Amino acid sequence: MAxxxxxxxxxxxxxxxxxxxxxxFMDQIDSGFFNIQNPVTRTVKTLDLKKENIHSxxxxxxxxxVFINTRAGEKLQDAxxxxxxxxxxxSESALLEPNIPPLNERLNQLHLLAEKFGADAVDWxxxxxxxxxxxINGPMLDNLKDFEKIARTAQKAQIxxxxxxxxxxxxxxQKRIQALFKKPDQTILFSDPCLEQKKQVIQQLKDHxxxxxxxxxxxxxxxxxxxxxxxxxxxxxxxxENACVDGRKLKLLYGGHPETRRDYGQRSKKGCRCxxxxxxxxxxxxxxxxxxxxxxxxxxxxxxxxxxxxYEESHEN
Numbered sequence: 436m437a438x439x440x441x442x443x444x445x446x447x448x449x450x451x452x453x454x455x456x457x458x459x460f461m462d463q464i465d466s467g468f469f470n471i472q473n474p475v476t477r478t479v480k481t482l483d484l485k486k487e488n489i490h491s492x493x494x495x496x497x498x499x500x501v502f503i504n505t506r507a508g509e510k511l512q513d514a515x516x517x518x519x520x521x522x523x524x525x526s527e528s529a530l531l532e533p534n535i536p537p538l539n540e541r542l543n544q545l546h547l548l549a550e551k552f553g554a555d556a557v558d559w560x561x562x563x564x565x566x567x568x569x570x571i572n573g574p575m576l577d578n579l580k581d582f583e584k585i586a587r588t589a590q591k592a593q594i595x596x597x598x599x600x601x602x603x604x605x606x607x608x609q610k611r612i613q614a615l616f617k618k619p620d621q622t623i624l625f626s627d628p629c630l631e632q633k634k635q636v637i638q639q640l641k642d643h644x645x646x647x648x649x650x651x652x653x654x655x656x657x658x659x660x661x662x663x664x665x666x667x668x669x670x671x672x673x674x675x676e677n678a679c680v681d682g683r684k685l686k687l688l689y690g691g692h693p694e695t696r697r698d699y700g701q702r703s704k705k706g707c708r709c710x711x712x713x714x715x716x717x718x719x720x721x722x723x724x725x726x727x728x729x730x731x732x733x734x735x736x737x738x739x740x741x742x743x744x745x746y747e748e749s750h751e752n
Contacts, residue, residue: 440694441490442482447682447716449474449732450723453496456716457507469715482713486515488682490693491685493712495521495723497535499544508552517689518549521598521679523560527582531565531624538581542588549592555688557590558679561653563602564636565729568624575626579636583643590647597644598677601633601652602729607737612728616742623728633659637674652677657706684712736745 437642446452452460456619469482492511495500499522502508508518521576522545525531527538535541549557565578589597604625616622628636637659653660663674678684682695694711701707722735 437731439606440682440696442488443490443680443682443685443710444469444492444583445712445714446480446492446494447588447714447721448495449714449716449718450721451496451498451725452455452716453494453502453507454498454500455724456721458502459504459721460715461507461510463715464511469713471713471715472717474718482715485508486568489516490691491517491519491689493519493521493680495523495679496524497523497532498541499548500536500540503544503547504738511599512529517691518552518556519680519685519688520552520558521558521560522548522586523562525561525577526585530569531567531578531729532725534725535727538584542585545585545588545594546592549594553688554593555729557592557594558596558598559585559594559649561585561640562596562598562631564599566626566632567602568626568680570628571624578631578635579639582640586643586647587650588651595648595650596652596677597640598652598654598679599637599640599657600634600658601628603627603636603731605731608729608731611734611737611740614738615728625729629663630658637663641674650675654676654679654709655702657704660706673725676706676708677709678710679707680712685710725747 446460464484467484469481469484470479472479485572496502508750511518524541524545545557545559561582567576568574569576586597601701602625604627608625612623644651652675660674660676680698682693685693687697696701696711698709699712701709718733722733722738723730724735726736
């Protein structure tokens with residue numbers, strides 16, 4: 436009889452734990468449990484962190500500086516946990532991602548993660564690809580300018596995956612922008628390109644990665660992926676759908692019996708192929724201070740904008 440699969444921790448889709456909440460995370464590891472609150476039902480369950488219960492921890496971040504300098508990864512490995520890293524490294528943009536380190540610092544972190552924990556345990560995410568205008572009827576801009584530079588560093592670090600998605604203009608993002616830019620001549624207008632434009636972008640990125648040893652993956656872009664309908668060739672010039680939390684890959688890397696069933700609670704209809712995992716952290720209690728304009732989660736600026744809005748309403752009344 437096969438043993439029950441060990442759980443995978445996702446740290447986290449909800450916030451940037453390595454950048455802002457690493458002390459809290461390591462304290463919970465030391466305590467031996469997490470209290471996990473469902474963001475919809477608000478019910479709380481306790482997760483036992485015995486190493487036989489947890490196979491791997493998958494981290495998500497835009498800044499691993501504290502994680503690297505405090506040797507948090509080595510401490511977790513010593514405690515018996517396997518590690519995997521999703522590292523979002525986008526082009527430098529003080530407008531779109533105002534509070535992340537300069538690109539060269541992040542590229543150094545990318546290299547160090549691959550060196551310390553193995554290139555196969557590090558995925559480079561260029562996420563999301565953004566098209567936008569900074570004024571009505573202004574020129575269409577994008578955030579692709581540093582892709583080739585980042586790809587060269589990833590290749591030198593022997594990283595094998597580049598994961599891409601396109602910006603989704605959620606309603607909450609539009610409300611955030613309206614609150615931030617109240618003058619008519621100051622705004623951000625995100626655009627959702629048509630399928631043909633998206634295919635052209637993916638083809639350009641594939642061309643940049645040709646012969647680099649880096650395979651291009653799409654995250655929750657089923658419509659775009661379906662339009663290619665071609666497997667990767669020997670040079671990795673095709674495109675694949677991604678599992679950001681991939682139990683099968685974790686099993687190949689580390690052995691054991693991690694969870695490998697699909698997580699249909701994620702955006703599976705849009706092409707998400709993630710394995711089941713448990714997200715730690717909280718949208719409400721752990722706001723992200725990167726304050727990226729396109730963030731779907733809960734940047735700290737959303738709380739501040741809400742406070743300002745409530746203050747203005749109270750004084751108007």
